[in-house]
Amino acid sequence: MENIENIIVTKVKSVAFLSHQGGNNATTQNRHPYGISFCIDGHITFENNHNVIELTPNSAVLLPQGGNYSWLCHKTGIYPQINFEIEKPITDKIIKFELGSYSLFDTKLKELQNALITSSNAKAMSIFYDILDNLGGKSKRGNRILTESIDYMLEHFDDAALSNEILASQSGISEIYFRRLFKEMFGTTPKQYILELRIKKACKLLMESSSNISEIAEACGFSSVYHFCRAFKSITSLTPTEYSKQNQDYSNTI
Numbered sequence: 001m002e003n004i005e006n007i008i009v010t011k012v013k014s015v016a017f018l019s020h021q022g023g024n025n026a027t028t029q030n031r032h033p034y035g036i037s038f039c040i041d042g043h044i045t046f047e048n049n050h051n052v053i054e055l056t057p058n059s060a061v062l063l064p065q066g067g068n069y070s071w072l073c074h075k076t077g078i079y080p081q082i083n084f085e086i087e088k089p090i091t092d093k094i095i096k097f098e099l100g101s102y103s104l105f106d107t108k109l110k111e112l113q114n115a116l117i118t119s120s121n122a123k124a125m126s127i128f129y130d131i132l133d134n135l136g137g138k139s140k141r142g143n144r145i146l147t148e149s150i151d152y153m154l155e156h157f158d159d160a161a162l163s164n165e166i167l168a169s170q171s172g173i174s175e176i177y178f179r180r181l182f183k184e185m186f187g188t189t190p191k192q193y194i195l196e197l198r199i200k201k202a203c204k205l206l207m208e209s210s211s212n213i214s215e216i217a218e219a220c221g222f223s224s225v226y227h228f229c230r231a232f233k234s235i236t237s238l239t240p241t242e243y244s245k246q247n248q249d250y251s252n253t254i
Contacts, residue, residue, distance in 0.1 A: 004062070004090070004095075004132050004135060004136050007086045007087075007088075007090055007132070008086060008087035008088070009084055009085070009086050009087075009125060009128060009129065009132075010085045010086060010087055011033075011084060011085045012082065012083075012084045012112070012116065012121075012124045012125060012128045013033060013083040013084055013085065014081075014082070014083045014116065015080070015081070015082050015083075015109060015112050015113040015116060016080070016081050017040075017078055017079075017080045018037075018078070018079045018080070018081055019076075019077075019078055019079075020042065020044065020073040020076065020077065020079060021073065021076050022042075022073055022074060022075050022076045023073065024072075024073040025070065025071060025072040025073065026070070026071060027068075027069070027070040028063075028067070028068065028069055028070070028071075029068050030066055030067075030068065031063060031064065031065060031066060031067045031068075031069075032065055032066070033065050033083055033084060033085045034062070034063065034064060034065045034083070034084050034085065034086060035062075035063035035081055035082065035083050035084075036060055036061070036062055036063070036081065036082045036084075036131075036135070037055060037060060037061050037063060037079050037080070037081045038059075038060045038079065038080040038081070038099075038102060038105060038109070039055045039056055039057050039058070039059055039060070039077060039078075039079055039102070040057065040077060040078040040079070040080065040102055041057055041075075041077040041078060042056075042057075042073065042074075042075045042076055042077015042078065042079065043055070043056050043073070043074040043075040043077065044071055044072065044073050044074065044077075044079065045071065045072050045074065046061060046063075046069050046070070046071045046094050047069060047070050047071070048067060048068070048069035048093060048094040049092075049093060051093070051094070053094045053096050054096075055079070055096075057077075057102060058098070058099045058100065058101055058102050059096060059097060059098055059099055060096070060097045060099060060105075060135065061094050061095065061096050061097070062091070062094065062095040062096075062097070063094060064089075064090075064091050064092050064093060064094065065085075065086075065089065066089070066092065067092055067093075067094065069094060080109050082109070082112065082128065082131070084128065097135050099135075100146075100147050101146070101147045101150050101151065103150045103151070103154060104134070104146070104150065104185055104186075105131065105134065107186055107187075107193075108127055108130060108131050108134075109131070111127050112124055112127045112128055112131070115127060145171050145173060145181060146171055146178075146181055146182065146185060147171070148170040148171045149167045149168065149170040149171040149178060149182075151170075152166075152167060152170040153167055153190070153193075153194065153197075154197075157194050157197040157198060157201075157221065158197075158198060158201060158219060158220050158221040159221055160218075160221045160222065160223050162194065162221065164178060164179060164190050164191070167190060178190070194221075195231055195235070196235065198220040198221050198222065198231075199220075199231065199232055199235045199236065201219075201220050202216055202217075202220045202228070202232060202240065203236070203243065205219060205220070206240055206243055206244045206247065207244070207247045213225055213228070213229070213240050213241065216228070216240065217229075228240070
């Protein structure tokens with residue numbers, strides 16, 4: 001297999017979070033351009049050159065330019081996909097990658113999508129090379145080490161008692177080592193990442209529930225309404241009340 005860390009990317013064309021229903025299937029002839037498909041949940045099989053490749057959660061596949069293959073979706077799910085062009089062909093086969101944890105790629109994919117939307121081409125290329133490095137094994141050990149901690153974080157981020165010490169213990173490593181590995185993987189601190197998860201949940205509750213500000217603050221893991229309101233405004237530039245009113249106003253327009 002060619003080393004994907006050494007390929008020369010000429011253009012990142014698109015990032016899409018595709019939804020496929022169970023039973024969907026298709027055949028691709030002479031694919032253009034290259035693609036990398038991830039799996040958040042679901043199950044797809046690809047058949048390429050008489051080989052069957054399984055795309056399941058926490059894995060990804062490289063789809064070659066010029067490739068001919070068929071695919072069948074066995075289970076409804078979300079499949080993020082990056083389409084890109086490179087200087088020289090590297091393979092005509094579908095290549096599978098074991099990720100350790102998809103969550104470790106989630107932030108990068110969203111950053112890449114945003115960079116393409118805002119036409120930040122240089123930034124998009126930088127982010128994509130980082131993704132290729134991770135797929136190629138640069139962070140493979142870190143992926144394995146942090147998997148339990150990340151999974152625990154995603155399940156318990158709204159627990160006010162959650163701490164770096166607790167998260168580090170899930171992977172059996174020191175708190176200092178956990179913070180360093182996390183920063184290398186995500187480009188931010190565990191504390192900031194948890195804060196952003198909590199604010200995302202708060203936004204959802206402000207739009208969809210009838211709970212008051214105090215109830216939402218508690219449900220999202222904030223120790224006080226004051227702390228919640230300060231954190232919310234620092235990230236969204238709006239107070240929770242302003243955010244709620246703004247989204248109610250939008251809901252009344254066509």
